[in-house]
Amino acid sequence: MVLNDTTFDYLYEFYGNSAKWFAIYALIASLFTIISNAFFITLTLTTPSLRKNVVNWFLLGFSLSDLLHCTAHVADAYALWYGSTDNRQLCAVAGLFVISTATCSFGFPALIAAERYYKVSTISQSAG
DSSP states (O other): OOOSOHHHHHHHHHHTTHHHHHHHHHHHHHHHHHHHHHHHHHHHHHOHHHHHOHHHHHHHHHHHHHHHHHHHHHHHHHHHHHOOSSOTHHHHHHHHHHHHHHHHHHHHHHHHHHHHHHHHHTOOOOOO
C-alpha cells in the first residue's frame, strides 16, 4: 500500500500502520511519566518531613533520571510523527537524546550497586 504522504512513507514501510499509533502511545506514556515524576519531585522538595528521610533522596535521584529520559521520549514521539527520510536530523537528534539519557536512567542504579558492592567487599575483617 503506497501513501501519498512522503513524510510517513518510510515509517509505514518499517512499522506498518502502527507507526503513528506508536507515536501517540509514546507521547501519552512519556507525558504521564513526566507528570508523575514532576509531582513526586515537587512533593519531596516542598515537604520538610519528606526532605528529612534519606530514602526519599535516593528515590529523588531515580525520579530525576527518569524525568530526563521520558522528556527525551517526547522528542522521540515527535520524531516518529514528523520525521522523514528527507529530514533525518530530527530522528538523529531524538535518538541522541534517548541514548544519552538512557545511560543516565539505567546507569544510576548500576553505579549505586557498584558503590555498595565496593563498600561491602572492602570492609576490613576484624579478628575475632
